[in-house]
Amino acid sequence: xxxxxxxxxxxxxxxxxxxxxxxxxxxxxxxxxxxxxxxxxxxxxxxxxxxxxxxxxxxxxxxxxxxxxxxxxxxxxxxxxxxxxxxxxxxxxxxxxxxxxxxxxxxxxxxxx
Amino acid sequence: xxxxxxxxxxxxxxxxxxxxxxxxxxxxxxxxxxxxxxxxxxxxxxxxxxxxxxxxxxxxxxxxxxxxxxxxxxxxxxxxxxxxxxxxxxxxxxxxxxxxxxxxxxxxxxxxxxx
Numbered sequence: 001x002x003x004x005x006x007x008x009x010x011x012x013x014x015x016x017x018x019x020x021x022x023x024x025x026x027x028x029x030x031x032x033x034x035x036x037x038x039x040x041x042x043x044x045x046x047x048x049x050x051x052x053x054x055x056x057x058x059x060x061x062x063x064x065x066x067x068x069x070x071x072x073x074x075x076x077x078x079x080x081x082x083x084x085x086x087x088x089x090x091x092x093x094x095x096x097x098x099x100x101x102x103x104x105x106x107x108x109x110x111x112x113x
Numbered sequence: 114x115x116x117x118x119x120x121x122x123x124x125x126x127x128x129x130x131x132x133x134x135x136x137x138x139x140x141x142x143x144x145x146x147x148x149x150x151x152x153x154x155x156x157x158x159x160x161x162x163x164x165x166x167x168x169x170x171x172x173x174x175x176x177x178x179x180x181x182x183x184x185x186x187x188x189x190x191x192x193x194x195x196x197x198x199x200x201x202x203x204x205x206x207x208x209x210x211x212x213x214x215x216x217x218x219x220x221x222x223x224x225x226x227x228x
Contacts, residue, residue: 032212043220043221093156095216100145102211103159104149104158105157
């Protein structure tokens with residue numbers, strides 16, 4: 001099946017700094033990608049829809065200025081957590097869909113200290 | 114809007130016993146339905162999907178699920194549990210092709226396998 005690569009798998013950053021997470025579709029083009037956040041022992045919550053060549057669509061309650069999404073090419077979407085704080089610590093997962101299923105990255109464990 | 118309810122946040126079965134994970138959905142249109150498995154600190158792996166073809170769907174690792182419109186259910190089963198099946202399982206729904214619509218996840222069910 002199609003492969004989605006997410007990098008880094010783990011990152012620790014200091015409070016107040018920014019962190020960029022990359023999501024690549026390796027063998028297919030993705031005009032749309034999705035970013036999810038998962039708190040410990042909870043489900044995946046959709047944060048935003050990343051659209052190639054246009055602005056991302058954010059879910060209600062997600063701060064667009066804090067979670068910057070860029071989808072500059074058909075194979076790459078990035079999520080930047082700006083001015084990170086400890087409450088931003090979480091597991092972030094991206095997905096790239098085909099017409100019949102969504103393929104997920106391996107996830108990024110972000111810890112803000 | 115579509116939604117998914119997974120009954121039971123934790124399910125324990127003995128090795129070799131039947132696995133049954135329950136999922137009910139709500140959708141205003143014929144849905145796309147999915148079961149995903151997640152191992153600790155990893156992404157999601159698709160077990161199987163229903164996209165309006167056969168109502169009994171067979172997936173990987175011996176899992177299968179049956180779409181029952183009258184019951185709005187899509188329960189996941191496996192005849193004989195294996196220790197390696199211990200993981201978190203998510204049922205998910207989309208009201209259109211995943212390329213055109215977001216996928217909404219249930220809260221998940223953690224499957225424990227007892228030796």
